[in-house]
Amino acid sequence: MADGKRQSIAGKIATPKVGPSKDVIDGDSMLYKAVGARIKITCAPHNNVLEGTLFTTCNITNAIAINTAPAPPNPSAPLSSQPGDYHIIPFAHILSFELIGPGERVPESGPGFDGALPSISKVDLDAIKAREEQTIREMKKKDAQKGKGVTKEAQEIFDAISRTLPTRWADTQIVVNDAVLISPPYTLESAKASAGREQSLAQVRKIMENYHLRKKAVGTTRAPVATPIAPRKGG
Missing domain, CATH: 2.30.30.100 (SH3 type barrels.)
Structure with a gap:
């Protein structure tokens, strides 16, 4: 029906x-x-x-x-x-x-x-546009946190510092808090700061030192690779 x-x-x-x-x-x-x-x-x-x-x-x-x-x-x-x-x-x-x-x-x-x-x-078109603009800003910010043409270790150092302090890339150099500049090869000696910013420099170097210590500790805790022993001659 x-x-x-x-x-x-x-x-x-x-x-x-x-x-x-x-x-x-x-x-x-x-x-x-x-x-x-x-x-x-x-x-x-x-x-x-x-x-x-x-x-x-x-x-x-x-x-x-x-x-x-x-x-x-x-x-x-x-x-x-x-x-x-x-x-x-x-x-x-x-x-x-x-x-x-x-x-x-x-x-x-x-x-x-x-x-x-x-x-x-x-x-609500205004709300949709605002969400779109916010998403674009977040994507640009995230992209700015990725170094271009740098090593994996350099990016790891950047990430470690950025968890605590405002950090950005300037080409292949790491700029921390607009006070400390870290150049390749990103060692403790590579971190420099202008006069009067010694406290910021010490803080950055401390973070870098902890990063290298953790990385070294991870390397030493890996299971050793067994070396095969050749059989003795003559039994």
Whole structure:
């Protein structure tokens, strides 16, 4: 009976065509008005057919999101309770779509986002842009912590100092607290500081000394390699 009702709905609704050249779907378009409804979409380039609930249409990304999870077996169950299996489809890939069911909407609501269930909130573009900028800053900061053209040991010394003090790279030199300069080969004697910054220099050298001591200790605790003994001649 449910199938017969759905076929009846589909038979009464025309199948609008959306060509690949259509870049914008505005508030008067059929797809916009179908948000929250069950639709069937044919997509380029292989004429793939997807059937599900139209979750949203977006003029910023020029795409729609459709939830292809099956509708609840109980017709009275809200669509918001069904599992999600979402697909993002660019407008340009939509060859045609068919409205096959009205879906669940807020009573006495108009078409579009406002009456859709589950409800769809507006995207805070300012917050997204702020997150993007913060991510870029963190990536640049992380990249700046990696030396270019330096040895593994040099990077390890840099990492050891940066855990305690502000540290940055200046080409292949390590700059600590804008007071101490460590040049290759990154030994204790390679660390220099201007007059009046002796305390900072001592602190940096202490960190470097602890690094070399730990590295030496790790080397000495490794299991010795057994040396094979040649058999004695004559038994």
